[in-house]
Amino acid sequence: MSDGAWRRGAARAWLRTAFDDGEIEEILTDVDELAGDRPGLRGLAVRAAMIARYPLLELRDRIHGNMTSGGARMMQMGEDMRLVARRLFRRPGFPLTSMAILALGLGAIIAVHSVVKGVLLDPLPMGEPDRLVALTMIDADGQRHRMTPGNVRDVAALNDVFSHVAAFGRSEVAFHTRDGGPPTVLRGGAVTPGYLATLGLEPVLGRAFVEADADPNTEPVVILSHHVWEQYFGSDPDVIGRSIDLGDNAWRVVGVAPPSLYPTSATVGGELPFSEADQDFFRPLRYGGDYWSLRRPHLLGGLARLAPGMTPQSATAALETLSTRLQAEYSENRNEQIVFTPLTEVVVGDVRPALLVLLLSVFLVFAIAAVNVGSLFLIREEDRQSERTVARTLGATPLRLLSQRILEASLICGSALVLGSVLSAGFIDVMQALVPYRIPRLADVTVDAQALGLGGLLSLVLAFVFGGASRALGSARGTALARARVTRPSSGRLQSLLIASQSALAVVVLVSALLLTRSFQALQATDPGVRATASWTLGLHGAGYDTDLILERVRALPGVRSAAVAYNHPFERTWQDGFVLVDRPMPNGDSTSVASIRPYGDGYFDAAGIPLREGRLPDLLDHEGEVRMAVVNEAFRRRFLPEGTDRSLQIRIPSADRRLGEGNSLYRVVGVVGDVRFLGPETDPDPAIYVPLRHFSVAGYQLLIRPASPGSVQLQAVRQAVHEALPDVAVDEAGTLAELHSQALARPRFNMMLIATLSATALLLCTLGSYGIVARTMSTRRREIGIRAALGAAGAVITRGVAVRALRPMALGVVLGAGASLATSRVLQSLLFGLSPVDPISLIGGPLLLLLVSGAGALVPALRALSVDPAETLRIE
Structure with a gap:
């Protein structure tokens, strides 16, 4: 395209906002005469200035006319309102579909923005929270x-x-x-x-x-x-x-x-x-x-x-x-180093990545929804070419037609905003009820005025985009074009651009969902370290109570295989303390190191299902002896005992002398047990020292009960037995080890399900979009298809041609989306376990899934090409 043709095309696009095609040609002719043959940039600047003035002068004249005839203008606006309302009510499918799609998107954005603001952005309810810090130590x-x-x-x-x-x-x-x-x-x-x-x-x-x-x-x-x-x-x-x-x-x-x-x-x-x-x-x-x-x-x-x-x-x-x-x-x-972290970061730090990823995903899905609705507006505008031509013939000005389109889009977007605001409150309630892990301040979140303002701004922008773009792209080109009902190349290109855009956005969301899904599968496959997942754990709270009396009652209950007490259940963290290896150097050259101290009672390892890997477990005779016995886990052996253990290995826990009196710090290691992921399923097992409660007393216990078979233990009977043995002991909430392990997976599971739901929504919208564009192509090219069939074209060739033309922009969008996913997937790094953000299966699977599902959606209307009757087409022609 030459520079002159490009400039005249741009001038026509600008002038079309206020003038019809005939007026535009007259204006361009006048500009050419006035500008003369001025060369180079000077001539270009003169022409641009003159062309830019025409719509502004026209708008000034119309505003002046409106100011002098305000009553007439108000009457005209009322007529336009009634006209637009009648159109929408006469064919409710389009406005209802558009409102539903936009309302879901706006509601999700308002809800998630309210949550992000309430949890991440609002100041903490404390005095000068920006000056508060949390103190920790780093080794x-x-x-x-x-x-x-x-x-x-x-x-x-x-x-x-x-x-x-x-x-x-x-x-x-x-x-x-x-x-x-x-x-x-x-x-x-x-x-x-x-x-x-x-x-x-x-x-x-x-x-x-x-x-x-x-x-x-x-x-x-x-x-x-x-x-x-x-x-x-x-x-x-x-x-x-x-x-x-x-x-x-x-x-x-x-x-x-x-x-x-x-x-x-x-x-x-x-x-x-x-x-x-x-x-x-x-x-x-x-x-x-x-x-x-x-x-x-x-x-x-x-x-x-x-x-x-x-x-x-x-x-x-x-x-x-x-x-x-x-x-x-x-x-x-x-x-060790003493460090601090701003308290705000501590409160929201672990949930910030998930919420920001959720907010980004919601915006992507909303963009896909907006693109879908934009396609609906474009198709609707093409279907109204005859109506538009009649209106122009009867004297309707381009500005009035533009105002009607914007008014129509405003009614749809405004209604979607109202409905979305109502839905957002429900979305927040659902999130507060279903989030299976702790998010500080989430319970206090309500629909935020700032989020409503964001929703209103998005609705306003969409109303002008939908109304203005449909008017500009749908300008009449003559009654002959309206009668022929031929799709303009520019609108076809725009439709292809919209399909490519929403496909690219959908691929980004789909790849994110696949990454989180595969990460969760890897996390779920980790060995928790316990075999008795059906065992129950209950908290016991009181002071100075006799655990032997409780265990005697509980072990006598029917269906109980074993029972034990411990300071904490297998998946609960405990404190870390210093220790030294007696007569053996520490691998790191230090005099002391740290490990988790885990006091336990008789029968604990059987009740929890923690396997013995080496040596033996302390028995009752060991507990009665003067030499204290301890057990370590495999992580302890790997880090501190690379040469293995022997029966003479002893460790000293200096703080035990201070807690229990002098002479209580020396322990002989008699066994090695399997690792338990008590720091969380995503964290490698930490070195641990298991010390018998008889030699390391603490306050507060967990009661573990291993049933002889699943369901053979009645919790009410356990509570009753504890209450009868010691009425002053409070029994805390109960749960099986399987449930506790599942709770540890709750955060990644919920993140995965949330993004998967959004990706399914994006996939559905893209499928509907591909279906719509192929169906539209079938509608506008029905006569062409019939003529080709009458001339002997095979049905498969016709169907393939229709489908390929529709899927070409989608394939382009998929390629662009795959490239974008390479960059955006790194945002998920902190949410992934055992998986690279450039995981090839996810990066390939997301685009393939979109192509397969959306391609299937496009195939349904494409097959209708086979049902076009050539004889009927020839009769009409």
Whole structure:
């Protein structure tokens, strides 16, 4: 195409917004005469300026005319409204289909945007949350750990860096309700006195903790959470000063905490769960003696508030200096660094990737839906060529026809927005009900005004795009063209472009879904490490109770194969502690290292189904002897005992002397058991030391019950047996090991199902699009097909030609989408397990799936070419 032809084509496209074809030719002739033969850029600039003025002058004249005849204009708008409404009601299929597609897309965008804003973007309900940080420790391998008491004390001494520092740990107690029934379990935190001040919060009733409350020799005091105060005490303000029974002690209530997010425990890896179920109460962290000088047991979560004027960069440098000094002074700190993370990042960090991927996927599906609706508008505009010609003949101006198209699109998009806003509330409710894992603040999310504004903006843009584009592309080219009902090449090219675009977007979503599906399959295939997946686990909470009495009652129940108690169930994390190998060097050259300490009771390995790999398990005679026995897992042997174990191997756990008294730290390793993924199915097993409860007493137990056969144990009978044995012991919720393992897979499973649902929606929309374009092609080329058939063309050739022409743009979109997936799939890196983001099966399978399904959808109308009657076509001709 020559430059002159290109310029005249662009000029016609601009002038068509306000003039018909005859007027356009007159304007171009006038411009040529006025511009003369000015050469080069000067002539081009003169012509462009003159052409640009014409629509603007026309618009000015019309606005001036409208201002002088406002009543007439209002009457005209009313007529247009009635005309558009009649058209839509006369053929409701098009508007209803368009509204339904757009409403689903808009509703999903409003809902997901509300969730993302409420969870990720809104500030935390605390004082100056941007200055709050979480304290953790990192070892030489890059693994995070909880804080040690001694290191918390050292950080608290940096008064010029942190204005407040607090430590906390998990606390569970049995609470006797007023109805006299079995006790219930309350979960909260044992916190240092400055805990609430660090969070920037004050009690709604009473007072916060003071330093004297942390003294073990003073009266026990407690601060109730707001929801416990409401649920169990009826929001009674006189609860302050009252004594309540928690466990085996009477605790005096000194305050009620405000509603907020409270970290009350830290996992082994330093993460801070923000579950409302763990925020029932707060008690002082009451330890005396040399507890705050301990530097090996990683037991505590840490919080700090940056001092006024202190920047994160300066605070980081101060902690690096402190860590360097501690590494030089204490061997326990040799390979550890104290670091901090903004609390906002801790709260939302693990859910941010999934929510952002969800938001991106929803926008992609919405774009596919918008493309589909755009195709419907284009097809509708082609079907109205005769109607448009009649309107122009009767004096309708291009501007009025444009306003009618935009008004029609606005009614459809506006109705879709209203319906989508209603649907968004339902989508949020469904997400809150079905999300099987904890997302902080998700329960408080409602439809957000900002999200509604985004939906309104998208609707407005689509209304102008659908209305304006259909008017521009559907301009009449004469009554002969209208009578012939021939599809214009430009509209055909646009339809092909739309099909290619939605195919490319659909491929991106499909590849993402396949990646997450294959990742979940790999995660599901990992060995959890336990064989007795039908075993039940129940939490026992109380103080000073006899576990032997409980086990005697439970083991006597019918259908019970074995029962045992342990500090935690097999899939639960526990604390890490330091140890040394006696008379044997550590592989890394250090004097000490760390491993997870897992206290267990008699029969635990059988009840949990953890296999013995080497040696033996301690028996009752071992428990009665003076030498303490321990068992390690395979991960411990691989890391610390590369040359294997022997009967003389001994390990020392120094903190046991401090916990249990001198002479309790030496253990002989007599066996090696299989690895259990207690850090999560996606994490390699961590080294663990299993120590008998008889030689390592702790507070709080898990009861494990292995049935003789699935379903042979009645939980109600177990609860009754525990209550009869010890009425003051609270029994926590129950679950099988299979259910607990499934819960650990809940997050990747839900992510996979959500993206899979969106990809199925995208696939359906693309299939409908391919079906529609082929059906439209069949409709517009029916006479051509009939004539070709009459001239002897084979039906298969005709069908193939129709299908290939329709599938060509889809194939182009698939190729483009596959290329885009190579880039976008890397966004999923943090959500994948055992799978590369450029997994070839996913990158090839997504495009192939789209081609197969959409191709099948296109084949149905293409086969109708075989039913065209040549005789009927010739008769019409």
